[in-house]
Amino acid sequence: MANHKENKEGSRHLKRFSYTVDQAVEKPFxxxxxxxxxxxxxxxxxxxxxxxxxxxxxxxxxxxxxxxxxxxxxxxxxxxxxxxxxxxxxxxxxxxxxxxxxxxxxxxxxxxxxxxxxxxxxxxxxxxxxxxxxxxxxxxxxxxxxxxxxxxxxxxxxxxxxxxxxxxxxxxxxxxxxxxxxxxxxxxxxxxxxxxxxxxxxxxxxxxxxxxxxxxxxxxxxxxxxxxxxxxxxxxxxxxxxxxxxxxxxxxxxxxxxxxxxxxxxxxxxxxxxxxxxxxxxxxxxxxxxxxxxxxxxxxxxxxxxxxxxxxxxxxxxxxxxxxxxxxxxxxxxxxxxxxxxxxxxxxxDEQPNVEEIEGAFEYTDMKGEIDFDQVQFSYNADRIALHEISLKIKQGQTIALVGHTGSGKSTIANLISRFYDPTHGAVKVDGHNLQDVSLNSLRQNISVVLQDTFIFSGTIMENIRFGRPDATDEEVMGSAKVVGADEFIQRLAEGYETEVEERGNILSAGERQLLSFARALLANPRIIILDEATASIDTETEVKIQKALRTLLHGRTAIIIAHRLSTIRDADNIFVLENGKVLENGSHKELMNQHGEYFHLVKSQFQMIDAI
Structure with a gap:
């Protein structure tokens, strides 16, 4: 060690960063x-x-x-x-x-x-x-x-x-x-x-x-x-x-x-x-x-x-x-x-999942995709309430959008639908079944989530798309890639679908990684699809292609779109505007613009920013 005598240096630096580390516990053998x-x-x-x-x-x-x-x-x-x-x-x-x-x-x-x-x-x-x-x-x-x-x-x-x-x-x-x-x-x-x-x-x-x-x-x-x-x-x-x-x-x-x-x-x-x-x-x-x-x-x-x-x-x-x-x-x-x-x-x-599956849990065999939030309250910890008694209904096959400032509770709603967390109070239901009473596998097999920060595994592009459905054929993988517009850039790669990508897909651009995540989601053929800032990393030209692909991807499926770029949610059936874990207003794009409420001001401020640029 070049600096053994400066052992206090480690402690000094450790205080500068917040680490959740294990603590020594004095116990008998x-x-x-x-x-x-x-x-x-x-x-x-x-x-x-x-x-x-x-x-x-x-x-x-x-x-x-x-x-x-x-x-x-x-x-x-x-x-x-x-x-x-x-x-x-x-x-x-x-x-x-x-x-x-x-x-x-x-x-x-x-x-x-x-x-x-x-x-x-x-x-x-x-x-x-x-x-x-x-x-x-x-x-x-x-x-x-x-x-x-x-x-x-x-x-x-x-x-x-x-x-x-x-x-x-x-x-x-x-x-x-x-x-x-x-x-x-x-x-x-x-x-x-x-x-x-x-x-x-x-x-x-x-x-x-x-x-x-x-x-x-x-x-x-x-x-x-x-x-x-x-x-x-x-x-x-x-x-x-x-x-x-x-x-x-x-x-x-x-x-x-x-x-x-x-x-x-x-x-x-x-x-x-x-x-x-x-x-x-x-x-x-x-x-x-x-x-x-x-x-x-x-x-x-x-x-x-x-x-x-x-x-x-x-x-x-x-x-x-x-x-x-x-x-x-x-x-x-x-x-x-x-x-x-x-x-x-x-x-x-000995650590038990906070999200537990009850014995004899209900298995979805033919999910419709109707979602109901009944007086849902959720806290990540005692000092931070993320959702305040939210009640909202999403009909089968409906596309809804969640908008609002950072920290308003948009992603929390998406996490509750996938049952990554359980509500502190209230119930989240899909097809009338409380998610706490259903099988986690049967629920999540019917849900696809596309995030802004797409995770690409080390392996081939074919394997990454197939991750959504391991039993899919090569033809089905290529078909889903063509639908979302990913086939075009994949074919330009030296090895095509067999191109090896490193961990997190570093050889691909952010937009290309996002297109792969769309292909992966489509291949899984879910009843519910959640897009959490999924188009944020895509350029305008690619976004036009994605919007076309989304029509196919979302057709007949219940969709929840979380977006700061409000231009991407104009066609949503219902838009929920959130603020500090509460629903301020909801309606179609046209209805909300006519109300001149929070949504109107969000849209107006975004266009003013674009004009300023």
Whole structure:
């Protein structure tokens, strides 16, 4: 880092921008949550998991058996009795055991990696599918970068736990229990003296838990901030360059990156404290073994001492004893990271859509498209009422327009029709059915929305138009493009309909992207179509073509047009003029002009602006 000493710089810049970021929450270690995480292993509990456990038990049993063979058989029997034949056979047996252990480890590693990758795949698939079903309020409160961190980084943090951690944990626990049992069976006095350090070690390690866990929690928060800013910076790079703010943006990134750097450094430093402590405990145990073990050897077996073979076996097991404890310390760090990541993952999975679908919801099979707002009030939050008891009716096949100043509630009405939000009070009905009682899929499959800021996915133009109806044929896709006038510019492209467009369709002009969105909407063949400032990015010449296309697009369909360019809504059957979430007046263009009300003044002011230009 070029500016580590300026760590406060990140905080200074963070205050300049409004970010909705995760906050660290002080909680005890939640084993129920870890068990919930392990549920994802259940589908593989009869395939890869049993095989991995069996392979682990075989290799662990061999590891425990070899020191006993060397100490109690090779030294105390074969060497003591000067029996080279037994010693030779013993070497062959140990060689075969190590070969079996090698094969077992190969299969263990293979199966746990397959298990881990499948579990990670399932968790990511589950989380992504769940996020896609969440309501718009969820996305209103979070940046795209912070959501991306959960689906990618946090789930990746679980990879080590599932690919190695679970089986290694079982292996180390079995190894430790086996060693303790064997040591006490060989010599209770020497075993007690060697492992007396364990209570002290346990006490000190528990003191580190809260600090280590909080540190990894902070790492996740800083990564979320970093990814949020990266996502925003990349998408807004044209604005940054237009205003020559590269230096300012780089300073802001440096601040966030510095915070991220320090959070990682603090977490790794605290986590690294455990292993040296284990090694120190190992050293103390070795000193006790040598001093007290030598005394017991000199004492002799007949006087309650031990044989040389027992001492050698103890030395082998002592070396094996601290290794799994050290790994368990690392495993605990993995659990802390997994705990921090799983908290964030389950926070999203526990998030319920604000727009809920009731059991046995009504399914539209032949929607007519009649819309009724009955005393609808809606608030985005307690301090901001967007609609004040709106009541309006839109007949089947009618084209209505919503006009008014920015913030008057036009787009909110459109969002309520698509049921992206539910009213705070009142009801929105389509064909007489309250939208809160209908199936979301059957509702939205009958509605097409064309926005001013058209989103184009990476892929071909053919795929982007077909997004409205995935089962459409190529001929149907081309037919919808011809109707809205998009075929003309598509044919001029080198690859035609197979031309690859990057994310957001950057190789296309704003007007061309809008024409594609019209083609997409037409192909979906909706009963209700919503045009939210859909012609705002189109030049006058293209708009003339679009107006022609709209006659075909809107024919027989209920249409809601939101427009600041009032020339585009002259032919609407009914025009609703909104102000501060209320309907001021409504009627046809001619009727409203004759009233000399708000609509008249809006039209007049627009023409005065055009004349001034």
């Amino acid at each position: 939640n084993w129920k949550q870890m068990l919930r995480l392990l549920i994802y292993v259940k589908p593989y509990s009869k395939t890869y998991l049993p095989g991995a456990i069996i392979a682990m038990l075989i290799s662990t049993a061999i590891r425990l058996a070899v020191p006993l063979l060397i100490g109690k058989v090779a030294i105390d029997v074969a060497i003591a009795n000067e029996d080279p034949t037994m010693l030779t056979y013993l070497v062959l047996v140990i060689g075969v055991l190590y070969l079996i252990s090698y094969v077992g480890n190969v299969f263990r590693i293979k199966w746990v990696n397959i298990l881990g990758q499948n579990v990670i795949f399932d968790i990511r698939q589950h989380l992504f599918g769940h996020v896609q079903r969440l309501s718009h309020r969820f996305f209103d409160q979070r940046s795209a970068g912070s959501i991306l961190v959960r689906i990618m980084n946090d789930i990746n943090s679980l990879q080590e736990l599932f690919t190695n951690g679970i089986i290694n944990l079982l292996m180390d626990v079995v190894t430790l229990l086996g060693i303790v049992v064997i040591l006490f069976a060989l010599s209770p006095k020497l075993a007690l003296a060697v492992i007396i350090i364990l209570p002290i070690m346990f006490y000190i390690s528990t003191q580190l838990r809260r600090k280590i866990r909080r540190s990894w929690q902070d790492v996740r928060i800083q990564q979320s901030r970093l990814n949020s800013h990266l996502n925003e910076s990349i998408q807004g790079v044209r604005i940054t360059q237009s205003f020559s703010q590269e230096k300012e943006n780089n300073e802001f990134f440096d601040g966030i990156n510095t915070d991220n750097y320090y959070s990682w450094r603090t977490a790794t430093r605290k986590s690294a404290m455990f292993r040296p402590f284990v090694e120190m405990s190992n050293a103390i145990g070795t000193i006790i073994l040598i001093s007290y073990g030598a005394y017991l050897i000199l004492l002799g077996e007949e006087n309650g001492g031990i044989a040389i073979g027992t001492f050698v076996t103890f030395a082998f097991f002592l070396g094996m004893f601290w290794e799994p404890i050290s790994r368990l310390g690392q495993m605990y760090n993995q659990l802390l990271m997994a705990m921090s990541a799983s908290e964030r993952i389950f926070e999203f999975l």
